[in-house]
Amino acid sequence: MSEKKRVACFFTAGYTELNAMKSFMRKINDGVEYIQLCPIGPRKSKGAIKDRHKHQILKEQNGMTGEKLIDFAAEFIGKKRFEEEGYEAILIEDDKDGRFLSVQEDGTGIIDEDSWKCFKNRVIERLNKIRPDIPVIFFYAAPEIEAWFLADWRNGFGNVYKDVYTVRQNEYFSIKFRKYVNDSILTDTYRNCIERYGYFEEKYRKLSAEIQRALQEIDFLEDYMPEKEHPTISYSKDKQGGAMLECVNPKTILQNCSFFFKDGYQSLQTL
């Protein structure tokens, strides 16, 4: 039996099936046993969800994000099973999305440190009422996990399509797409502080949706070669997200994601 510290993990991500998030965590602290406790999808009887679109959203979100995820964690840690397993910490992984941001006068967002601290304290208090003194680690991707894949471009989006493209095609794509991301998605406002990303003229844009739209609508190899000579690509959290999570370097991400990611990174390292 492993003698590593056992951490009860509540990973919300849909690529849980690949255990990619655990691999990523091990890059930060390999002296810990990460036990994923979120199911890979929402409970549903066959035929219960007939709307395919709704099913897809639920699948991507795992049915548990935000408060639902905290509720699930709180319910689970109260069970006898939790005590028997000897967990020494709880780790919650989620996408921050538009939370913990304040919208400024210019319609852009800045990190609201107080609301973040308040949230963490509230969750810790709630979970510690059930399991006193158990450390709680918050591993929040801000605004979403795609920020990590952009922060470590070389191992993230710059690398993930290399099995689809040739080496030259991928190099060209990487340069073009990166420029597009910096100029058109992140813009000057968020290029160097991706964790603040989201608000433009007080309206929230979802980073993953912007990336998906860009890859669906724009052919970044158009100038390089005609369409029929290169494969088309798309992006999904499940497929490409999982693959990138296996490759990206937490230390590189830390350089660009210096608040939310750093919080989780440091907490995990010192466990």
Add this chain to the structure above:
Amino acid sequence: MIRSFSCRNFRNVFCEDLEFAKINILIGANNAGKSNFIRALSFAANMVSNPKTETTGFLSELKRNGWNTAVDRHAHDSSFRFVWNLELLKGRSVVYTLCANVGKKREENYIAEESLDSSEAREGALVPYNFFRCHSPKSGIGAFSTAGMTGAKNKRLYTDVNKYESVLLQMDNLFFEKKELFSTPFVRDEIRNVLEAMRIYFRSFFSYSCTAFNIAAIREMQDEQADGSYLKKDGSNFVNVFVNTMNMDPGFRDKYLSVLKKLVNSCEDIRVPEAGGKIWMELKMNGYYFPLSELSDGTIHLLLLLLMLNLPEHNGISMLAIDEPEMNLHPAWQKLLAKEILRCQSFKQCFISTHSPDFLDEFTDGFLLGEVGIFVFDPLSRIPLRKLDIEEMRPELGEWTLGDLYRIGDPMIGGWPQ
């Protein structure tokens, strides 16, 4: 049946007083230990029943399990231990303990302890009654009770016992060559009867893996004279077993056919023609007879499984283990097969390992009623082999089935493989 089982240090199996129902479902990731668990459970049975490839049944079974690789590689010592709490016929319950020492050298492989106790202490006694204990504390020496009670009237009889063979298999030698044992009525009658009942019990253990069925061999015509007393592990003598059972039980064929029709609506008849000393099976569907050679793998699997589940009760299968019965079966058939297992009287106890949520679904009600045990294998858990607790699961299964939870890797049912 096996009321409970303990295992320490055998491969990756560890359990303490694990209680079983009549139907027991094993679930968990690949390599989690389900097959090793069945091996552990069947060790004594295999020791007693399987052909010897070494000088003794014990050494033969140890060899089949890889000699010293049978011990958990994380173990601190070189021994493994089994304890079976058995309910034998006529309400008799016993606890049989077998502890083996293993090593790289031949002489390091021997039985370190073998004992038989009653399962409960008798009235007025503090501890369960011990029938015999061998090799502990002294290797090669067995101590047998001479009366059916504890106290001064029960003088223990000491005699040499071969530490390379189980008492179950050297019983006859012991009792007829050792005059002191044979001349003691309690030993000669009582203990010997219990051991005989245990041998009969263990000889009726059958375990099958659907992945091991040799479909090609099953499809071929069989020698009419081939042994049909029990189904071989590869299923190759399926038709012989079918014929043998038909001959012993006149009602078997009709019963089998009526069960088959529930799953294969178009099936009208079964026959076993013979010619030139060979026999084969044909199914009549939609007016035409089809030999097994023209049926799908899934249909043949189904025929084998239905045979196992519909053997006459007097065939006396004490334990039936089936690995992945869902293989090659449509989800609809999996559900009907599960219902058939719930209904089945041909075995006293069964252990079924499965990866199929559709198959698992059908055992939800039985589980909540305490009629079906569900065992989760999770190597990452502090309790790598856990029996699902009914009361803990009841709120989870209010509107869901076991399969619903299993399909999404719900942590209450073992989580997603990690």
